[in-house]
Every structure is written in C-alpha cells, then in structure tokens.
Amino acid sequence: MxxxxxxxxxxxxxxxxxxxxxxxxxxxxxxxxxxxxxxxxxxxxxxxxxxxxxxxxxxxxxxxxxxxxxxxxxxxxxxxxxxxxxxxxxxxxxxxxxxVPNHTSDQHRWFQDSRADPHGPRRDWYVWRDPAPGGAPPNNWITLFGDSAWTWDDATRQYYLHSFLPSMPDLDWRNPAVQDAMFDVARFxxxxxxxxxxxxxxxLIAKDPALRDNPPSAAGSSAHHRSMGGFDDQIHxxxxxxxxxxxxxxxxxxxxxxxxxxxxxxxxxxxxxxxxxxxxxxxxxxxxxxxxxxxxxxxxxxxxxxxxxxxxxxxxxxxxxxxxxxxxxxxxxxxxxxxxxxxxxxxxxxxxxxxxxxxxxxxxxxxxxxxxxxxxxxxxxxxxxxxxxxxxxxxxxxxxxxxxxxxxxxxxxxxxxxxxxxxxxxxxxxxxxxxxxxxxxxxxFTRDLLALRRTTAALRRGTIAFLDAPDGVLAYTRSDGSEADLLITLNLTDLPVPIDRLLSQRPPRERLLSTARTADAGRGADPTVLAPGEGVVWSAETRGQTDRQDG
The missing domain is CATH 3.20.20.80 (Glycosidases)
Incomplete structure (x- = not known):
C-alpha cells in the first residue's frame, strides 16, 4: 500500500x-x-x-x-x-x-432565514418540530451541558434542535441543500x-429520523473517559x-x-x-x-x-x-x-x-x-x-x-x-x-523523540508487540521486519524497577533515548534498572551506537 x-x-x-x-x-x-x-x-x-x-x-x-x-x-x-x-x-x-458540520450560530444568515419564515426555502435547513402533547419538547434528548436539546420559538410556534447551546442550532444533513452548502464551505x-x-x-450529523427517546443510562455508568455531568444520564x-x-x-x-x-x-x-x-x-x-x-x-x-x-x-x-x-x-x-x-x-x-x-x-x-x-x-x-x-x-x-x-x-x-x-x-x-x-x-526531550521517530523506520511504519514485563512496567517492541527492532519500556511507578530479564531476551540493547535526561538518573551503577518514572527507547544495534539520551 x-x-x-x-x-x-x-x-x-x-x-x-x-x-x-x-x-x-x-x-x-x-x-x-x-x-x-x-x-x-x-x-x-x-x-x-x-x-x-x-x-x-x-x-x-x-x-x-x-x-x-x-x-x-x-x-x-x-x-x-x-x-x-x-x-x-x-x-x-x-x-x-x-x-464544523453539525451546527451554526443562531446569528448565521441560514438560521435567521430559517427562523424568519416557517414556509421559506431555508426552514428545513434546521430541525424544527411541533411540541409533544401538552407542549413538551418533541423528545427527551439533552445537550452536552445536560439541558433539553430543544428550544421553543415563540414566533413560529415550534421547537428547534441544538446539541449544544440554544444559540447553536443543528443543521439537518438529510436536506440535500444543506449538504451542498456545507460542501461549498469545504471547497472554499x-x-x-x-x-x-x-x-x-x-x-452528530445524523440522528434518528423518528426522533425516538434516548434510553436512560445505568446509575453511575458512563462510556466516556470522564464524567460529563447530566449528559451521562442517557445512553446516546x-x-x-x-x-x-x-x-x-x-x-x-x-x-x-x-x-x-x-x-x-x-x-x-x-x-x-x-x-x-x-x-x-x-x-x-x-x-x-x-x-x-x-x-x-x-x-x-x-x-x-x-x-x-x-x-x-x-x-x-x-x-x-x-x-x-x-x-x-x-x-x-x-x-x-x-x-x-x-x-x-x-x-x-x-x-x-x-x-x-x-x-x-x-x-x-x-x-x-x-x-x-x-x-x-x-x-x-x-x-x-x-x-x-x-x-x-x-x-x-x-x-x-x-x-x-x-x-x-x-x-x-x-x-x-x-x-x-x-x-x-x-x-x-x-x-x-x-x-x-x-x-x-x-x-x-520532545524534539529528540520526534527526531528519532522521523529517522527510524520501525517507529514510522513498524508493527507493535507487547511483552511480559515486571510489575509497573509497560514494554513493547516496534519492528519494521529487520532484526534491529526497538524496545520501549515505561516505568509507570515511582520506584526503581530492574528490567534485566527483559533486556536478556533479545540481543544486547543500548539506550537510544531516555526520559531521564541526566547521567545520574537514579539508576545507580546498574544500567538495566529503570529509574522512577523513567521511559527508555532501546536499540538492538550495538556496534558504533552512541548513547543519545542527552541529544
């Protein structure tokens, strides 16, 4: 490829x-x-x-x-x-x-046209719906901020949909005119x-056309990486x-x-x-x-x-x-x-x-x-x-x-x-x-790491394989098919961790780059010990190799 x-x-x-x-x-x-x-x-x-x-x-x-x-x-x-x-x-x-395809500002000329005339050509560029029986919003959808995703428009007697703030109405991507307009934006x-x-x-550009309610989420459960407040009360x-x-x-x-x-x-x-x-x-x-x-x-x-x-x-x-x-x-x-x-x-x-x-x-x-x-x-x-x-x-x-x-x-x-x-x-x-x-x-350190990535085929396009490692250490190799694969070891603890067993499983390795940027990085006399919080990129090549941990 x-x-x-x-x-x-x-x-x-x-x-x-x-x-x-x-x-x-x-x-x-x-x-x-x-x-x-x-x-x-x-x-x-x-x-x-x-x-x-x-x-x-x-x-x-x-x-x-x-x-x-x-x-x-x-x-x-x-x-x-x-x-x-x-x-x-x-x-x-x-x-x-x-x-930004899902929504515009309510000050966008498209929405101002849509809001001004219920029978105008841009009315259906946005999602407008009649109220549910009793005047409630059309369904139970909520915004990222935990509020109802529907705002009532007094002038035209309908609700409009917004996934974020009420001032950010959602476009209706099922309308071919919206698609054409947004593709014109991309072309610009x-x-x-x-x-x-x-x-x-x-x-977000495609919602259920039947506007079915979202089911509630289990108490305390969230598929997200952190709590998002009321938004997590529903399965979206x-x-x-x-x-x-x-x-x-x-x-x-x-x-x-x-x-x-x-x-x-x-x-x-x-x-x-x-x-x-x-x-x-x-x-x-x-x-x-x-x-x-x-x-x-x-x-x-x-x-x-x-x-x-x-x-x-x-x-x-x-x-x-x-x-x-x-x-x-x-x-x-x-x-x-x-x-x-x-x-x-x-x-x-x-x-x-x-x-x-x-x-x-x-x-x-x-x-x-x-x-x-x-x-x-x-x-x-x-x-x-x-x-x-x-x-x-x-x-x-x-x-x-x-x-x-x-x-x-x-x-x-x-x-x-x-x-x-x-x-x-x-x-x-x-x-x-x-x-x-x-x-x-x-x-x-970031500059050195980017330089290593740019000049090393194994990091640019090699495969990855995870290894068994001592407790608290994440270890994996990157290989482009040659014998000179790279070994990466990350000590995720605040204690020194010996990794001599890992290093002995492959040809002798040298440090190409370390997050510990000083020579006395807390390893003592043993180079096979990761200092607290230390990450190292190791090479399998030893001849002519120089320790580049300090650049």
Missing amino acids: QRLWWHDAVIYHVYPRSFLDTDGDGVGDLPGVRRRLPYLARLGVDALWLSPFFASPMADFGYDVRDHTAVDPLFGDLDDFDELLDAAHGHGLRVLIDY WLDRGVDGFRVDCAP LHDQGHPDLHPRYRDVRALLDSYGKPGDRVALGEVHEYDWPAWSRYFGRDLDELHLPINFGLLGVTWQPQAIGGTIRAILDAVPAGATVTWVMGSHDDPRVASRVGPSQAANAMLLLLTLPGTAILYNGDELGMPDAAVPPDRIRDPWGLRTPALSRDHARSPMPWSSHSDSPSAGFTPTGVEPWLPITIPPGGTVQAQEADRTSPLS
Whole structure:
C-alpha cells in the first residue's frame, strides 16, 4: 500500500486564542501562529491543525460559526490566513482547519432565514418540530451541558434542535441543500490550499429520523473517559451516529480526493465513541470515509500497564486492514496530560504517544509539560464551566508561555501590559525560552523523540508487540521486519524497577533515548534498572551506537 504523508504524521494542534497575541487584545491570532511557525519547524512536527477562527459571536469560542468563509476580526482576516498558509507550506508544514458540520450560530444568515419564515426555502435547513402533547419538547434528548436539546420559538410556534447551546442550532444533513452548502464551505477552503479538515463532532450529523427517546443510562455508568455531568444520564443511542452518516462521509472523502492526488488532502474525525468496533466504522467498509477517525481511548485510561496495553490492543484489533490509527493524549477539551498522569509521568505519556503505530496529535503546550492552569471562578470563560465549574475546559486552554523576560508578566504571550484572556501558567520546566536552552527540559526531550521517530523506520511504519514485563512496567517492541527492532519500556511507578530479564531476551540493547535526561538518573551503577518514572527507547544495534539520551 502506498504510504501517504498522514500515515505516520505528527499533527500539532494549535488553539489560536491561546497561542500568541500580536495585536494587543489579549487573545491569540493568526499572525501570532504565523510568527511561531519556525518554532513548530524546529520541534519537528509534520502539520498543524487550527481550532476555529471563523466569524462567530464566540458563545462557544468559535464553534458557533456565524460565517464559515470569513475570519473573525479577533483573529485577523483572510489575508492573514493566506499568509499563514503560504508560510506554513514554506516551512514544509501541512495545515488542517476545523470543519464544523453539525451546527451554526443562531446569528448565521441560514438560521435567521430559517427562523424568519416557517414556509421559506431555508426552514428545513434546521430541525424544527411541533411540541409533544401538552407542549413538551418533541423528545427527551439533552445537550452536552445536560439541558433539553430543544428550544421553543415563540414566533413560529415550534421547537428547534441544538446539541449544544440554544444559540447553536443543528443543521439537518438529510436536506440535500444543506449538504451542498456545507460542501461549498469545504471547497472554499480547499481552493485556498488547506491540506484537510478536522471534522468536529463527526457522529452528530445524523440522528434518528423518528426522533425516538434516548434510553436512560445505568446509575453511575458512563462510556466516556470522564464524567460529563447530566449528559451521562442517557445512553446516546438516537441523537447521534445514525447509519445515514456513512454516505455523507463517503461524499466528504470523494470531495477531498478530487483535490490533487487521492490521499493528498485528509479528514480527521472527532469521534467520541468508546465501542471500538463502532468507532472503526468511521473508516468506511472500503476505507472510503474518514481517513483518520481520532480515538480518545488514552485520554482517560487508568495509568497502569494492564489498562494502557489492553486499551491499545482493543483499538488496534478494531482497525480495518490498511487503515491508520490516530492517537491523542491531550486536547483543548480535556484536562492536561501532565495533570492527569502527574508531572513525573508526563514524559512517559509523550514517549507513549510518539512511539505507537500510526498518526499522533500533539496539543500545544504538552511538549512543555504544561499542567492545568489555576483559573479562579471569576476568570472562567468556558460556557460549560460557567454552568458546571468542575467541568470547565479553561484549565487546558491557558496561553502558551513563550518568554522568560521579567518585563513580560504574560510570558511573552501578549504585548507588555496587556492581560491575557485566561491566566498564564508556567510549567515546572519553564517557558519555551527557558526550555529551549535546557537539554534536560520536556521540550528538548520532545524534539529528540520526534527526531528519532522521523529517522527510524520501525517507529514510522513498524508493527507493535507487547511483552511480559515486571510489575509497573509497560514494554513493547516496534519492528519494521529487520532484526534491529526497538524496545520501549515505561516505568509507570515511582520506584526503581530492574528490567534485566527483559533486556536478556533479545540481543544486547543500548539506550537510544531516555526520559531521564541526566547521567545520574537514579539508576545507580546498574544500567538495566529503570529509574522512577523513567521511559527508555532501546536499540538492538550495538556496534558504533552512541548513547543519545542527552541529544
């Protein structure tokens, strides 16, 4: 099978609001992303994915789109986007952008037309229904925020459907006119030269046409990786994932494949499905739907070897032959990985992410070991967090800390004297400036790991095999068919662990790269002991090999 650029890519997820502010309004912008492209090129990633920057009232920070083909003035304009795209391509970086197919803002001209005239041509672009007997909503569906998914419109005497905020009405993808309009949106950006899309909330575009009630979930049960409040009170059987969506994603794939050679343009899919065979159906029966349905299995896995290994095996077992798995350890919607697994295990999480087979998504700031930010109640901006502070996503969205200059309280994110839209947090390893100068920093480790991945065939396209290992250690090999396979060992405990038995099962091995970045990493005199929290990539080749753990 022909190898395409995305089969083993590392995609860097940029949350533009929090990357770099160049115009002094406290919010990151597209010129800020362009200014930091050299940083991404030095890091060694293959592509960047931009969260929404489209014209929006910002009720949900850009996912409530008012105009799909305009840049919100908060982030710049179309010229700024074009300059960013050209500059990224000049650095050898592909650019993916968000594609939000399920809903729009209620300020979008489509919805305003739909709402204004019950008999107008755009009325059925959205999901309008009469009330149930007695005036109740048409069914029991609830939003991600735990409220009814239906809002009453006094003027037209019907309810409209929204999977998120009432100001974010759902489009009706069974309407061919909606499909045509949304494909025109995709063409607009493809014609400008984007390399693909990340499809937001991919399962939501097709609901049960009969609008059947969702069944209640068992008390305390949840298929999600963390509690989602009232949303977990139902099994979301009928408000998403109806089989009607598969022809639509075949159409999306055909559209992408019509630009350049098939496979040049790619679609990531946000698929929060934890039944792995059901998740795998988004690839399509003939791998003709989404190129890269994202799996979120590692975001909430218990941080111990059996749970991690079992999750990875289950996902790989579900993947169709010839398909590529996409892994993620952090996102703008979830607690930071350094806070989930603890600062002593953050480097192991990065090592795991970048040594698994397939494509990896690296969320901005995770390369620095950034923890969740401390956001006081009066600084919460996330609409979910305003309703349920414990579920706020702001903690994972704090701005990037670039500079260590004492005259920049915002760590170089905003011009001097400007307050960032969210509080700044400085990771234990320091700002980007500090970590670039420190060979023992998380940033230096991530760069070394990306360089090793880029130059090692076994990591780019090799198979994976899990090994029996001492308690607390996750061990696996990556092999491209030669005798020189790689061994990866992750000590997930806070104690030293001898792994001489593992090392003796294969030809003599040397350390290619270690998360312990100093020579006295706590191993003592025995190199076959993993230090507390240490992860190591071992090579089978010994002749002429040098220990590259410090770069």
